[in-house]
Amino acid sequence: MKSPLLISLALAANVCLIPAHAQEQKTEQKTEQKVEQKTQQESVASATATSASNPAVSQEVTAPVAAPIAAPVAVPVLEKIDTVVGTGVEAVIGKTVSVHYTGWLRDPQAENQRGKAFDSSVGRAPFNFNLGEGRVIRGWEQGVPGMKVGGKRTLIIPSTLAYGSRGAGKGVIPPDADLIFDIELLDVIKMPEVEKIDSKLGKGDEAKSGNTVTVHYTGWLRDPKAKGQKGKEFDSSVKREPFSFTINGGEVIRGWDLGVQGMKIGGKRTLIIPAALAYGAREVGDGLIPANSDLIFEVRLLKVSAAKK
Numbered sequence: 001m002k003s004p005l006l007i008s009l010a011l012a013a014n015v016c017l018i019p020a021h022a023q024e025q026k027t028e029q030k031t032e033q034k035v036e037q038k039t040q041q042e043s044v045a046s047a048t049a050t051s052a053s054n055p056a057v058s059q060e061v062t063a064p065v066a067a068p069i070a071a072p073v074a075v076p077v078l079e080k081i082d083t084v085v086g087t088g089v090e091a092v093i094g095k096t097v098s099v100h101y102t103g104w105l106r107d108p109q110a111e112n113q114r115g116k117a118f119d120s121s122v123g124r125a126p127f128n129f130n131l132g133e134g135r136v137i138r139g140w141e142q143g144v145p146g147m148k149v150g151g152k153r154t155l156i157i158p159s160t161l162a163y164g165s166r167g168a169g170k171g172v173i174p175p176d177a178d179l180i181f182d183i184e185l186l187d188v189i190k191m192p193e194v195e196k197i198d199s200k201l202g203k204g205d206e207a208k209s210g211n212t213v214t215v216h217y218t219g220w221l222r223d224p225k226a227k228g229q230k231g232k233e234f235d236s237s238v239k240r241e242p243f244s245f246t247i248n249g250g251e252v253i254r255g256w257d258l259g260v261q262g263m264k265i266g267g268k269r270t271l272i273i274p275a276a277l278a279y280g281a282r283e284v285g286d287g288l289i290p291a292n293s294d295l296i297f298e299v300r301l302l303k304v305s306a307a308k309k
Contacts, residue, residue, distance in 0.1 A: 076158030078142050088149025089188040093132035096276050097144060098187040100126055106156065106178035114180055118172050125281035125291055126186050134250060137162050147185045155181045194259040195272035204265025205304040207247060213260060214244045214303035222272065222294035230296055234288050242302055253278050263301045271297045
């Protein structure tokens with residue numbers, strides 16, 4: 001069972017499904033190819049039989065014919081345009097970056113190709129994310145590194161590096177839409193760490209990256225003034241079904257991926273997770289988890305399944 005408060009809000013999950021009708025078309029195409037191949041084989045056999053009594057025909061039939069050359073397929077590329085070159089710290093993989101951004105649907109007919117604006121952080125809290133963790137679309141993962149604090153960059157992102165054929169936002173971003181983002185790099189900070197406190201060491205299998213794990217948990221808002229820093233409780237699986245997820249599968253907040261690794265079955269661990277590794281500047285659950293909230297979880301590891309090969 002997936003808890004809505006733990007499911008990652010990452011932008012970059014890529015899922016490619018082949019619809020049933022596409023599979024049917026493939027079957028039909030294979031059938032047609034087999035019929036065509038059989039017809040060609042019969043024609044060659046007939047021509048070969050004829051050539052036995054007429055060498056002239058043999059020369060025509062066996063003359064090599066050049067195969068048609070397929071036209072090269074253009075591969076969409078990410079375009080980066082620096083409008084202001086920053087002079088501060090450089091954004092590199094493994095760092096947490098803080099940005100302001102505005103996004104538009106790309107429209108070649110519109111001024112500067114900027115069609116309808118679909119999102120902007122300007123006027124609200126900056127957006128923070130960790131480079132290299134796949135928590136944003138690939139166009140951002142490839143387009144932001146190399147910027148320096150104070151810099152501004154325009155990214156023209158092909159749909160294959162954005163949301164592809166899925167689209168996003170219930171039609172706000174249509175399928176196969178190319179996007180344009182204006183990004184301002186505000187800060188580059190060292191990636192924060194999760195504080196892990198083991199109250200009970202397990203003795204079973206160890207949870208590792210790629211494993212699917214099953215846990216019970218309780219989560220609180222972190223309040224330095226409260227007992228054990230546990231402020232308001234916002235969620236718990238204890239009185240319902242356990243929760244399962246794949247470590248580093250992009251299914252939960254980053255603090256869980258980092259914090260549950262190393263636990264063994266039967267173990268209990270407290271995770272103190274900074275906002276940057278939780279929900280960041282986003283408000284979750286209609287204010288249940290306010291923006292920029294540090295969180296505390298108590299996690300009990302129940303099961304570890306082998307990584308999928």
